[in-house]
Amino acid sequence: MSEVDLKDAHRDLVTLVERAAGGETVTVTKAGKAVATIAPVTEATERSDQGPGSRPSLAEYLQTLPVDIEFERNRSPSRDVDL
Template sequence: MQTINLKDAKARFSSVVDEVVNGELVTITRHGKPVAALVSVEMAEAGRKAMASKRCSLVDHLRAFPGDLILERNPSPSRDLES
């Protein structure tokens, strides 16, 4: 997965699209924060088909999405518990 800032993505858009066509997932950032992701039409269609085949939770959808996305649970508590 590649991360690129918006200014660079605009400057070399054609080569970024070529990378996406070759299977790369590209995350675009603005001011250091992710704002968009570029995926191939094939990957987007696979994600849509996975969603259409069954009603699922967001986690199920992310797990069905093609690519090397790995979801791991954060072992830390969601909030501090005071005694």
């Protein structure tokens, strides 16, 4: 994986896309900080499949642990809030 400054990426976008098509991942930086990634489609698809919606909720994750935990919901009314 290589890094390219945003100004250089702007100038060389076609070349960077061709590199990504060849399997290389390029990180675009701005002021020294990573701000974007140009990646092959297969790698980008794999990353998006691992997005927030694909992970279990905390409760679902805790239920998969190999211990006996009984989950009870607190049914008492919520506290009053002045807005």
